[in-house]
Amino acid sequence: MEQPSTSTPLTGAVRELASHVVSALTGGDHSRLSAGPAVTVGDDDLGLAAVRVLGADVLLPSVLHRTPPAPVDLAVCEKAVLAYPPGPDASPTSRWSHWAMTRTLRELGAPAAVAAPGEPQPDAGWLDDLPWQALTHQLSLLAPLAVPDADSAVARAAARRTVDVARGFVRAVRRRGWLQAAGAGRWLAVLDDVPETLGLDAGLEFVSLMGGDDPRVALHLHAARFPRSAAAAAP
Known part of the structure; x- marks a missing residue:
């Protein structure tokens, strides 16, 4: 899903979500044994759409610092992947964004139903x-x-x-x-x-x-x- 270019509620939600991710990245408390702070802002339609726009970067603190994601973040990302799969006419960018999310979820322990092992790359x-x-x-x-x-x-x-x-x-x-x-x-x-x-x-x-x-x-x-x-x- 491409990033929105105009000022809309979705734009604001994406910026808020990105702010939370940046805060988690720069917070300095990255224990490899415990999950960091949650970054998602809800699992309503707007929150899920914001997760799909930001994509795999929602889980970037866990990826870079090799720490467990907050369970609520993993759950919201799983829900977003299921709610917004790329359609038959989806752009290559959307397909790759979806693939990046499923790969990240798989590497962080998401259920196979969300991120099937061996999913082919676009x-x-x-x-x-x-x-x-x-x-x-x-x-x-x-x-x-x-x-x-x-x-x-x-x-x-x-x-x-x-x-x-x-x-x-x-x-x-x-x-x-x-x-x-x-x-x-x-x-x-x-x-x-x-x-x-x-x-x-x-x-x-x-x-x-x-x-x-x-x-x-x-x-x-x-x-x-x-x-x-x-x-x-x-x-």
């Missing part, structure tokens, strides 16, 4: 033929797939076009498209062979300064910084 060949501008747009919508050590056909497609993603990041910054820039930067943080001349760390800080008041931007930026800070802390 096709990602369409990404290879996109102009670099459109590629960056689509990858920014699929930023929840950009997590450390998470293999997917989308990640492999992005890895084949690192320079194009870097060009798209610069274009988004110049156009003040902070959400797209943050999503592209998140991909660059997990890709190899990123041009050193890009200055990704400085670019991420600039995006944070200019667009970090949007919790969706802040979420992507935290996810982008995580593997870089982990690598810097490694002995």
